[in-house]
Amino acid sequence: MSRPSLLDRLARACDSRAQSSLLRRMRSVSAVEGMHTVIDGQRLLNFASNDYLGLAQHPALIEAMNLAALRWGVGTSAAHLLGGHREEHSLLEEDLAAWTGRKRALLFSTGYMANLGVMQALVAPRDVCIQDKLNHACLIDGARLAGARLKRYRHVDVGSARRQLAADPSSAALLATDGVFSMDGDIAPLAELSALCREQQATLMVDDAHGFGVLGATGAGSLEEAGLGQDAAPVMMATLGKALGVAGAFVAGSGDLIDGLVQFARTQIYTTAMPPALAAATRVAIRLTREESWRRDTLHHLIRQFREGAAARGIALADSRTPIQPVLIGGNNDALRASAQLEAAGFFVPPIRPPSVPENSARLRITLSAAHEESQIEQLLDVLAGIKTTP
Template structure:
């Protein structure tokens, strides 16, 4: 085994795909302390800047550990109240907490579809959605990114009894938004179900921050299955699925990634409850975030920095080859700025990139510093 694992790691190093972890000694804010030096970070998903909010740090009524799975003795009143509040937040009948978005996606997909059913996935969907589809053993059809004509063709030619269309709301590496209006229309035409992973949309886009479904004015009848995470815009940890009471009850009874794992720590459930209140009350966070996105895009255009078409906090710069992405990443780091270099297999070959993410805690002066540094290193 030692020889085999060593060869795997050597292959990744030779292909410039070896990943390393940055260990910081500070709360999650735009300024991170690494080995005693402060760096300006543009790669956190803490979009609303709530990860270190004082109100979220005061929750501890139920202790730290939940002690058991939800179906044994791990389900506290904190969990129960949060599920009700998440259902109300998403304007759905019910919601169910999962430990992570990955586990939520695995649990939902394997509950909804089986071997003789069919799943239709956008090519750029998150890895957890692909893995959930593989675990379900259903027929898998992948359509080119946001290509509605291709999706229609696949749906029209499917003979499966149950058809499930799955898409990200906001695509995590490109920052663009799914064509949900047309997806829903195709689902109705071909009697398919729709599931949206809105991990990067909830709290960020839509008139009141309710995500990509609110942006398109879509409800539970249009998109029966909504998955959201609690560790991005809401600044804590965990995930949930929202939908009908019938859907949630089916997941409680059948979703293996829910049944056979320890419940989310109740202290985190309480923190998320506070986060929902803060996110809804302090609307300036979302407003400031979108002002920063527009400011960055305008500044980048003036300096001819080639951005992708994204109006979300995710602002990628395609550099092509892995070596170039790593070189620019290192050059920025030497200037005290952290921007992650995203490489295959996370993104397709030839599309290695910088993935810049913006937070409500960033300031225009920090954006200016980033832009000037990008001009220098690009």
């Protein structure tokens, strides 16, 4: 009896995706010029970037990174606990804690690693983890890898979350949610979820990857906008590679939380620390985000312009007031066709298809940046108006 081949099985799975118009392919970018990107020799206006505040190419960030690289070198060559934690990391963690109103913060190499590490440290197989059905994959994977009993509640439905928690009143419970949902752009009912967690004695964890830098009076994110401090939302995670334009992630909360993560978050303990030069650039991004509120003002102005222009042209949008503006298509082939039409017209908007989104909800995930111009928004809307965009 022959043993099945794992590589053959993987190849068959890829073939199946191709037949369903779900096969992904990598495309190399040969140049970036502001909000334009060059792919396959074509200069395209990028409406797929998470660079919400237009900071990724800011001269001050580039200068800070270059100067820090001259001092510290390119890489740390060690994990944080083994000599990789440099002064720049400590200063960045202090800045992040102060900005978010938390006692302390801890850096991770990526948001995915941060969520996996938090789950590993907090929950055990006997615990229950309640999550929104549209949470990012890393929250779902984190609960599964930690061995928790994962239960999913209806999207942004606090009543559904309450029923899930009430059904298991004796187990330790973590309720985890995105702050801003990455494929829909809507915002979780954080104040209501926080109240529910107090009522049910559960711990609230918020992944604010897409709200951090964008929402709130100072840009500290969806928790700031909701008025939720450390006690009301004990575990906050956010990434640095979206609105701040750099890379990496952090978790912020109490001293006990951070001490526990240093001991038990395997994805932080057993990986090389981020380059100190990157941490130095991130500190500049934080300063600019906090001081230059016009970036958020411009972004939200462009969001309103896009939504009003879409409504005037009969373009159906999902309900979102964030930079993520999904145009629902439905079928996979239709989404591929719409994306190709946009590319032919000079716009880069890749199609989003299952399993990144539910079946029959393929879409164009348009993302806006403060670096876009009003005229560019109007050009995109004019092209979209000529494309079938309703399921």
